[in-house]
Amino acid sequence: MRLALVGLGTTGSHIARQLIQAPVTELSLYDIDRRRLERVVPAVRAVAHDVEVVTGQPDPADPADVVVLAGPVGTHAKPAASMVAAGSHIVSISDDPAEVTQLLALDRSARDRQRALVVGAGFAPGLSCLLARFAADCLDSVEVINVYKAGTGGPACARQHHRALRSDGHDWVEGGWVLRRGGSGRDLAWFPEPYGARDCYRGALSSPVLLQRVFPNAQRISARMSATRRDRLTSRMPMLRRPHDDGGPGGLRVEVRGRSGRAVETIILGAIDHPAVAGGTVAAVTALAAGAGRAPQGANGIAAWPEPKELLGSLRRKGIRVASFDGQLDVMAVAPRR
Amino acid sequence: MLTLARRVLTALGLAGLIAALFRLRGSGGVPPQTGGWKEITDADLT
Numbered sequence: 001m002r003l004a005l006v007g008l009g010t011t012g013s014h015i016a017r018q019l020i021q022a023p024v025t026e027l028s029l030y031d032i033d034r035r036r037l038e039r040v041v042p043a044v045r046a047v048a049h050d051v052e053v054v055t056g057q058p059d060p061a062d063p064a065d066v067v068v069l070a071g072p073v074g075t076h077a078k079p080a081a082s083m084v085a086a087g088s089h090i091v092s093i094s095d096d097p098a099e100v101t102q103l104l105a106l107d108r109s110a111r112d113r114q115r116a117l118v119v120g121a122g123f124a125p126g127l128s129c130l131l132a133r134f135a136a137d138c139l140d141s142v143e144v145i146n147v148y149k150a151g152t153g154g155p156a157c158a159r160q161h162h163r164a165l166r167s168d169g170h171d172w173v174e175g176g177w178v179l180r181r182g183g184s185g186r187d188l189a190w191f192p193e194p195y196g197a198r199d200c201y202r203g204a205l206s207s208p209v210l211l212q213r214v215f216p217n218a219q220r221i222s223a224r225m226s227a228t229r230r231d232r233l234t235s236r237m238p239m240l241r242r243p244h245d246d247g248g249p250g251g252l253r254v255e256v257r258g259r260s261g262r263a264v265e266t267i268i269l270g271a272i273d274h275p276a277v278a279g280g281t282v283a284a285v286t287a288l289a290a291g292a293g294r295a296p297q298g299a300n301g302i303a304a305w306p307e308p309k310e311l312l313g314s315l316r317r318k319g320i321r322v323a324s325f326d327g328q329l330d331v332m333a334v335a336p337r338r
Numbered sequence: 339m340l341t342l343a344r345r346v347l348t349a350l351g352l353a354g355l356i357a358a359l360f361r362l363r364g365s366g367g368v369p370p371q372t373g374g375w376k377e378i379t380d381a382d383l384t
Binding site for chain 1: 346372373375376377378380382383384
């Protein structure tokens with residue numbers, strides 16, 4: 001299997017680390033930042049014993065089996081379009097709603113060529129969509145999905161987090177999209193211990209866009225991100241200092257409410273990990289699955305994955321731990337009103 | 339002035355008495371004894 005990886009930032013480096021441990025014959029690495037490329041490639045080569053590591057941009061004339069796009073937001077749609085047309089499977093970790101929409105618009109092109117374009121294959125969206133799908137599969141129908149995320153990956157992820165907090169986002173409410181002001185809608189979300197509780201707010205997050213395609217009959221789909229008072233105060237300004245190299249650890253909480261028989265049930269799943277590590281693992285595992293022909297054809301988020309349990313099992317073997325919150329079930333299961 | 343002080347003391351005394359009644363006779367209930375975060379294992383994924 002020949003893979004190409006574009007973007008060698010914090011998450012991209014973790015993707016490379018995962019890919020060189022897999023049955024890959026050739027791994028092509030590229031980053032627009034030449035110094036970063038010169039720093040990361042020798043480090044990858046030093047530990048990649050069975051993989052030929054080359055450098056260079058993905059070439060439509062000689063397409064790789066799978067192209068993983070892990071660069072900053074705004075750099076995914078154009079190469080995705082050209083490489084899908086060239087016959088590669090694509091995995092993108094972009095979490096920008098506008099770019100996610102652009103990537104989803106390549107659905108027809110990917111289907112015509114029987115290729116998979118996996119959109120939002122990171123921590124959130126990515127693992128968040130997989131948890132939502134896993135929870136939804138336990139129910140007969142889905143009514144409400146709420147996604148909460150905390151923490152960031154590398155500096156590019158932190159900048160996107162900052163932008164998202166000041167930008168308006170969309171919630172799916174009763175069959176339509178409702179514009180929500182960024183930084184509004186404070187909600188205290190409890191993540192798995194020891195991460196604990198964080199105040200979360202609305203923002204320009206792409207999980208609802210990806211989840212609504214899989215759950216079109218859901219009444220409400222929303223996403224929130226954690227932020228401190230300082231984050232909210234300074235979100236309208238440029239970032240006052242350079243982001244951390246790794247903004248982890250972070251957390252995920254996904255609540256899915258729906259019906260199971262005549263009862264209304266709420267399933268709560270969560271995870272805590274470094275978003276760059278977990279997101280990189282999700283991207284690498286989905287890229288290998290796409291290369292093996294196990295990803296759904298067309299442009300889809302991970303919620304559309306045909307075998308979510310198998311994917312969660314693969315992530316678990318890579319060290320990604322997921323937890324469910326089990327409350328007092330006799331209180332949570334409420335008989336529907338007549 | 340004395341009337342005001344008497345009224346303030348009466349109000350504080352009454353508040354304290356009511357608080358003491360709630361404190362002594364009220365029931366805080368029992369916090370949840372079950373539930374919590376539980377790791378999803380391989381058995382849950384088969």
